[in-house]
Amino acid sequence: MPVLGLNLTALIFWYFWIKPKVRDIYMDFRHLALLLLILMSCKTRVQSVYFGIMIIDAETKRGVPMVELKTLNGLVNHTDNGGYIAFHEPELMNQALYFEVKSPGYHFPLNEEGQPGISIMVIAGQDTVIEVNRINIAERLYRITGSGKIVHENALNHKNRPQSKTPKGGVLGQDSNLAAPYKGKIFWVWGDTFLPNRYHGNFSVAGAWTTDPRITGWSAEDGIDLNYLNVDQGLGQANDPARWTRICVV
Numbered sequence: 001m002p003v004l005g006l007n008l009t010a011l012i013f014w015y016f017w018i019k020p021k022v023r024d025i026y027m028d029f030r031h032l033a034l035l036l037l038i039l040m041s042c043k044t045r046v047q048s049v050y051f052g053i054m055i056i057d058a059e060t061k062r063g064v065p066m067v068e069l070k071t072l073n074g075l076v077n078h079t080d081n082g083g084y085i086a087f088h089e090p091e092l093m094n095q096a097l098y099f100e101v102k103s104p105g106y107h108f109p110l111n112e113e114g115q116p117g118i119s120i121m122v123i124a125g126q127d128t129v130i131e132v133n134r135i136n137i138a139e140r141l142y143r144i145t146g147s148g149k150i151v152h153e154n155a156l157n158h159k160n161r162p163q164s165k166t167p168k169g170g171v172l173g174q175d176s177n178l179a180a181p182y183k184g185k186i187f188w189v190w191g192d193t194f195l196p197n198r199y200h201g202n203f204s205v206a207g208a209w210t211t212d213p214r215i216t217g218w219s220a221e222d223g224i225d226l227n228y229l230n231v232d233q234g235l236g237q238a239n240d241p242a243r244w245t246r247i248c249v250v
Helices: 002-041 151-155
Strands: 051-057 068-071 076-078 084-087 095-102 117-122 127-134 178-182 185-190 193-195 198-202 206-211
Parallel strands (some): 051 127
Antiparallel strands (some): 051 084, 068 076, 178 185, 185 206, 193 198
């Protein structure tokens, strides 16, 4: 009898307390699954505010950086390393817009007015591809220093490669580059270095180290991790670019 009473008690406990809760959990799971299905089916893409322009080499179909597109009211945009421009000018959207297309070493066909320009319907969320013809022997690939190297590409969410929020070492741009392998690394030097807060940022010589891509396998197309030389920090990244070492190159 005690065993029978215990089983009866367990049965009553299961029927009136455990079973409803199991049923509720099961129903909650079904409701959650149904809600997820509804949300997935109703998912809509948030429309971009940008009109995407990609400039490519007519021969290689590769994006061309540093191509200038200029409107008739003087607004100038330059393609980033991917050849992209994320165009957004509220007063000029949703209409045909004329762009002058210019880039040293590349040629854009002349229009009926004899100008290197094109008229494009500029609509947010849409994009277009423009081809230019390379007349230089050398192909322009990408910039390795400075700001905005893939800023348009990221704005258009095409490849979304990571980039730092501020240019490394505060560098806006550099010229006259030399690079040499040394003890498993690459030693880089530049002539003029442009910085945000002064015209003559560092017009002597700035230097940096990187790893050797033949060893570590990085690609310059994805960005170069330059570690600038600094008087106070040795081989560390420069916090104060004005105090970079001036290097005598022989």
